[in-house]
Amino acid sequence: MEQLIKDLKLQIKEVLNLEELSLEDFDTDAPLFGDEGIGLDSIDVLEIIVLLEKEYGIRLANPKEGKAIFKSVRTIAEYVQQNRKK
Amino acid sequence: MDITVAGYGIICAIGNDATAVLASLKAGRTGIGPMRYLQSSHKELPVGEVKLSNAEMLRMLGQDESAIVSRTALMGAIAIRQALQHAHLDTKGKRIVVINGTTVGGMDVTERFLRQMREDDGLLPLLEKHDCGSSTRQMADLAGLGDAEVCTVSTACSSAVNAIILGSEMLKAGEADVVIAGGTEALSRFHLNGFNSLMILDKEPCRPFDRNRAGLNLGEGAAYVVLTHSLVKSEELRVKNKSNNLECEDNSDSSLFTLNSSLYICGYGNRCDAFHQTASSEDGEGAYLAMCDALQMAGLRPADIHYINAHGTGTPNNDASESAAIRRVFGQKIPPVSSTKGFTGHTTSACGAIETVISILALQHQFLPVNLGWKEQDEACIRPYDNSILLNSTFKDSSLKAVLCNSFGFGGNDSALVIGSLPRPSQEEEQPMERHRACTLAEAVVTDTEQLSELREFVTAGEARRMSRLMKAATLSSMQALRKAGVECPDAIITATAYGMLETSAKFLTDMLENGEETLSPTLFMQSTHNTLSSAIAIRLRCHGYNMTYSQGSDSLRWALRDATRLIETGRARTVLVGLHDEATPSFQDFCRRLGKPVPPMLFSRSVVLGRSTCDESVYHV
Numbered sequence: 001m002e003q004l005i006k007d008l009k010l011q012i013k014e015v016l017n018l019e020e021l022s023l024e025d026f027d028t029d030a031p032l033f034g035d036e037g038i039g040l041d042s043i044d045v046l047e048i049i050v051l052l053e054k055e056y057g058i059r060l061a062n063p064k065e066g067k068a069i070f071k072s073v074r075t076i077a078e079y080v081q082q083n084r085k086k
Numbered sequence: 087m088d089i090t091v092a093g094y095g096i097i098c099a100i101g102n103d104a105t106a107v108l109a110s111l112k113a114g115r116t117g118i119g120p121m122r123y124l125q126s127s128h129k130e131l132p133v134g135e136v137k138l139s140n141a142e143m144l145r146m147l148g149q150d151e152s153a154i155v156s157r158t159a160l161m162g163a164i165a166i167r168q169a170l171q172h173a174h175l176d177t178k179g180k181r182i183v184v185i186n187g188t189t190v191g192g193m194d195v196t197e198r199f200l201r202q203m204r205e206d207d208g209l210l211p212l213l214e215k216h217d218c219g220s221s222t223r224q225m226a227d228l229a230g231l232g233d234a235e236v237c238t239v240s241t242a243c244s245s246a247v248n249a250i251i252l253g254s255e256m257l258k259a260g261e262a263d264v265v266i267a268g269g270t271e272a273l274s275r276f277h278l279n280g281f282n283s284l285m286i287l288d289k290e291p292c293r294p295f296d297r298n299r300a301g302l303n304l305g306e307g308a309a310y311v312v313l314t315h316s317l318v319k320s321e322e323l324r325v326k327n328k329s330n331n332l333e334c335e336d337n338s339d340s341s342l343f344t345l346n347s348s349l350y351i352c353g354y355g356n357r358c359d360a361f362h363q364t365a366s367s368e369d370g371e372g373a374y375l376a377m378c379d380a381l382q383m384a385g386l387r388p389a390d391i392h393y394i395n396a397h398g399t400g401t402p403n404n405d406a407s408e409s410a411a412i413r414r415v416f417g418q419k420i421p422p423v424s425s426t427k428g429f430t431g432h433t434t435s436a437c438g439a440i441e442t443v444i445s446i447l448a449l450q451h452q453f454l455p456v457n458l459g460w461k462e463q464d465e466a467c468i469r470p471y472d473n474s475i476l477l478n479s480t481f482k483d484s485s486l487k488a489v490l491c492n493s494f495g496f497g498g499n500d501s502a503l504v505i506g507s508l509p510r511p512s513q514e515e516e517q518p519m520e521r522h523r524a525c526t527l528a529e530a531v532v533t534d535t536e537q538l539s540e541l542r543e544f545v546t547a548g549e550a551r552r553m554s555r556l557m558k559a560a561t562l563s564s565m566q567a568l569r570k571a572g573v574e575c576p577d578a579i580i581t582a583t584a585y586g587m588l589e590t591s592a593k594f595l596t597d598m599l600e601n602g603e604e605t606l607s608p609t610l611f612m613q614s615t616h617n618t619l620s621s622a623i624a625i626r627l628r629c630h631g632y633n634m635t636y637s638q639g640s641d642s643l644r645w646a647l648r649d650a651t652r653l654i655e656t657g658r659a660r661t662v663l664v665g666l667h668d669e670a671t672p673s674f675q676d677f678c679r680r681l682g683k684p685v686p687p688m689l690f691s692r693s694v695v696l697g698r699s700t701c702d703e704s705v706y707h708v
Contacts, residue, residue, distance in 0.1 A: 017551040039548060043364070046285060046608040054605045063285050 005077045012073070015051050016044050028074045037072075045070060052076075057085030088316045088509045089254045091349040092264075093173025095165040096443040098307030098430045099134030103168055108447050110429060111455045118291050118303050118431050123157075124273045125198075127603045128282060130289050133273060134305025134431025136161055147228055154199075154212060155228075156192040157272030157306065159221050163228035165308040166266055170229070173312035180263040182234040184226045185253045187245025187269030189435045189615050191221035191238075194274045201599055203677070213677055217585055218616065219639035225270065234266075237645050240435070240586070240616035240637040242495030243397075244356075245269050246309070247438030247503055248634060251354045252649070253313050259652055268310030268439030276595055277434065278304055279603050280611035284364060292400035292432075293459035294425035295409065295467040302399040305431020309439035311446070313351065349446055352386070352488065352504040355379025358579070358624040358633035359498025364612050365403050370411025372500035373397075375630055377415045377490060384504040388416045390488055391504070393454055395445045397492040398425020398470070399432050400459070406466040408492065413468065422471040428458025438493035438501065445489040445505050452486050496612070497621020499633055524654040525699035527661070528570035532559040532691040540566075545626075552609055553622075554590045559691035560619045560667040561626065568627075568663060571695035577659035578632035579620045580650050582642035582666045585674075585686075586616035592671050619667050632659065642666065650696050665693040 009026045012018070021038070031037035032044075045063050048070060052058040058080065060066055069079045096103065099117025100110035110117065118134045141151040143160040147167075166184070192215045203209045215224050218238040226236045239249045246269025253267035281287050281304060288301035357379065359372025366373070381388065397408055405425075412420060426444050433440050444455055457470035488506040495501075532538070538558045541550060544565040550558065560581075568576065594610040612618070617635040624633050632653065636645040643666045653659035670678075670686045678685045 019551060020547040043552070043608055043612065046283065049285075050283070050605045050607060 001077060001081065004081060005073055008073055008077055008080070011051055011055060012048065015047050016040065026073070029072050032070055032072055048076070052080065056080050058083050087258050089257055089351040090314050090316055091311050091351065091446060091505070092175060092314050093169050093171070093312040094310065094443045094446060095168025095172060096307070096309040096440060097136055097161050097165050098309070098433060098440050099136060099305050100429045102136070102138060104443065104447065107444070108451065111426070111444065111447065112453060114456055114458065116291065116429050116458055118305070118428070124275065124278065126275045126278055128278060131278065131282070131287055132289070132291055132303050134303060134433070135273060136306055149228070154195060155224070156195045156215060156221060158188055158191055158194065158270050159215070159225040159228060161272060161306065161308040162186065162225035162270030165268065165270065166225070166229035166231065166310050169266060169310040169312050175264060175312065175314070177264055182231065182264045182266070183253070183256060183262040184222065184231055184234050184236045185239060185249040185265060185267040186222040186225065186236065187239050187241070187249040187435045187438065188218050188221060188271055189240050189242055189245060190271055190274050190277055191218040192216040193276045194272045197275050197595060197599065200595065207680060210677065210681055214681065217639065218637040219584065219641070222638070231266070236638065238636065238638045240635050241499040241633070242497065242615045242617050243432070243434050244438055244493040244495035244499045244501045245435035246440070247442070247491070247493035247501040248356060248499070250311060250313070250351060250439065250442060250503060251356055251501060254351050254354065255652060257313060257315050263314070265313040266310050267313060268308065268442070269436040270308030271306055271433055271435040273304060273306040275598065275603065279598055279606050280594065280614065283606045283608040283611050286401045288400060291459055292428055293461070294396070294398035294400045294427055294457055295405045295464065295470045296460045297462040297464035299400045299402060299405060301401050302427065303431040305427070305433040307430060307433045307436050307440050309436060309443045311439070311442060348507065348509070349449060350506050350509055352506045352510055353380040353382065353384030354501065354503045355383070356501045356632050356634065358621060358630055359500055360624045360628050360630050361498050362625065363497055363618065363622065366407035366494065366498065368407060368410060369414065370407040372498045372630060373408055373411035373492065373494060373502070374414045376500045376502040377411065377492065380490065380502040380504045381415070384488070384506065385510050386488060386504060389419060391421050391490045392486045393421055393445070393448060393489045394423040395441045395455070395489060395491045396423050396425045396470070397494045398427055398457070400425070400427060404494065408494070409467040420468055422454050423468050424455050424457035424471045426455050429455070438491070441491050441493065442503060442505060445491045449486055449489060449505065449507050495617060496615050497617050498624070499617050499621055520657055522655055522657060523699035524651045524696050527573070527695040527697040528567050529692065529694040530563045530566035530570065532563045533687065533689055535689060538562060554587060554613050555689065556587060556589060556667055556669040556691070557613060557619065557622060559669070559689055560665055560693070561623060563691040563693035564623050564663055564665055567693040567695050571661070571697070573661045573695055575627045575629050576631070576661040576663040576695065578634070578650065578653055578662045579624050579629055580646045580662060580664045581617070581620040581635045582646035582664070583616055583619065583635065583637055584639050584642055584668050586637060587614050587618055588669050588674060589671055590614050592674065619665065623663070654696060654698060660698055662696045663693060664696060665691065667691045
């Protein structure tokens, strides 16, 4: 799990081009969306959906399904662990 | 001064000419269905294709059937020929201008042959027809208008309405005698996958304004209107001793289409929502302003509009936002509204012209096109005119006199037209406008990627993370020029670009060709349309004013400056931000070398702020 969390952070940082966010500051439980946490938006959701398909073979048909999954890096990691195809 | 519609032509999923389109509209027959001509792996997505192969279209145009020509140019040429035949004008010695709305241009050909072009010099010339400007030139040539001046407007899905607006402006300014304006767009794997990456395509037939709507279906097609100055002018121009009937199909009942009553482009508005690159604002500010401008120019009150042909794509966001804007303009008394995208699919850059011609057919034949696919009321949406009200209802007393036609694009490029069977109500005599002179207030140039670090002064790292190189350069030169000019928010923003967002488009295209049609980046696609630059700057500045993008090769800047000068001279803008933004990639430069063409620089961005001249000096020279 810890390795998966680390991988996900690196992948998210790269695909969303979050240059200024260091891995140390990338809190596993910080909210990804909204003003409080990392501050991602709806386009980022779409990019993360592509990432999950590319890296883990997980296909989300509806971005709305992602709401609960994409709360934080930890919730994504839990979802990936249960649903990954690769 | 009134702008008269002297003729029109149309080809789309519900028919290859106006006769067939009218029949389908009246019968409530959709043209959306399984994919047949587009070679995509996404067979699950229904599309609104024109029911002709490229070879069939080439034959219709009297060309060699084996020629490789983009469907964009082919459909456009067919629709223009119909429009010219319909208008039957004597164009000898007249200044004719073709104004075309397109975004994908020759993409359908490029995506088929790009990989071979890397090796094969014989196929390489196909790339010369790829960009919007070349595609428009080729289309005009195929339509028999080799001598006509051409211009491409590229504001994504509102391109064609903006082409009609530009045509009307040129006629009013006396810059042309006859304008053929509209748009054309062929389905391509490129934009099908782009829309798919944004997750806004419905796997079912689209359901505009319905509570359960789940996205749009893409379509393709072309439509054009022939515009002239006024009724008198068009009567003078009309060929004498000949019937002015539509002659495209032997079996057509041509009397149905004779323009025995006049039709006018009564008013229009071009505004920017200035909210988000791929989403519309909740209150539909850009759409609201565009509709208000169109009504005001037409001299009409909301109650004078008898039918609204909505943009109505079927995405949850567009339809709610457009409904909010319509409610703001019309209050409790909303006239019948329908989206005809349930018939044609969303024909992107062509939709404004296709829906203008549909609106004209409604006016001529006194009927309301229904909103196919609608079943259940959504609180957030207007209730559209649908089958359950009355199919094929006919106005007994010719009471359908004015139609509002909406067309919105990515980046919030929102435009609206009022088309009517009555000329503008003669209000007060049009005052001769105070003429101003345009001059350069300031300019800034960015040509080196090293300069882009200066962007940090204007843009946070979070904002910059998604911006492509050209976007950064355009933003930087714009912000620097505006600061030098002391202008916070210009009245209008106009971009000129020959190739548009080349780097992001090439990345998306290459990824699609090499890795298939599954995991493509929405961030790349949303920065692929030419109007991305103008609209992103508008979003940054919260500029809801006129917003336009020209893509006509090396003429792009000339068109942009002409537009800006017109806006300033007629007093409609005090300040205009004009930018020329272009970029190259190493492989694009290599293609140019192999073609023996001048090699474009990797990055060039020049922004100019134009304003009113207070003296005779420093007038901007085009």
